[in-house]
Amino acid sequence: MTLPTITPAQAKALLDEGARLIDIRDADEHRRQSIPGAANMPLSALEPVSGHPAVIWHCRSGMRTAANADRLAAVSDCPGYLLEGGIDGWRSAGLPVKTDAKAPLEIMRQVQMIAGLLILAGVALSLTVAQGFVALSAFVGAGLFMAGATGWCGMARLLGLMPWNRRAA
Structure with a gap:
């Protein structure tokens, strides 16, 4: 229906x-x-x-x-x-x-922002410092793939524990 x-x-x-x-x-x-x-x-x-x-x-x-x-x-x-x-x-x-402007951004938006930042940092560092930093981008990409495939996101869990995401009692 x-x-x-x-x-x-x-x-x-x-x-x-x-x-x-x-x-x-x-x-x-x-x-x-x-x-x-x-x-x-x-x-x-x-x-x-x-x-x-x-x-x-x-x-x-x-x-x-x-x-x-x-x-x-x-x-x-x-x-x-x-x-x-x-x-x-x-x-x-x-x-x-x-x-409520004081409420933190939604967890998934935080995940998207941090994942994007980590991927960009991995690429920039691999181009300017050492090629091995590309592994950071690969690690984040693999984590995003696993989150999509399983429905469980470790980064979201970790961000949920951060002080700015915990409600005051």
Whole structure:
């Protein structure tokens, strides 16, 4: 079963009638930027949703919700919809978005930035200092491949332990 896509204006009208808005992004993404009133239920922790006139699912751009529409429909006992354009579409429509500028960047963005920096450093050092530094780029590339193949990313785990990524108790 596929879920229909609705515009941010249609979603706002449904929310005003009591629909539930659920953000399927990871907690770190939701913490940094969210639609006021949206509940956070990451894809990895989906739970049954019932007792609402409707449920509206959203992510950042709409791609994750579209790719997982069947899973989202399966956990909802009420009419379900996908928010067109995700939180980006919501913001573009001029609707309110809550931003916490003090929250760290999402872990995967941190991984992408550090991996890119390490690869560039490995290439630059191999060209200017010693050819052996190309191994740094190869190591990072192999780690990215393994993360994609297995779904487990050691760099993300390590970054999650860093002080700037830990929530204050």
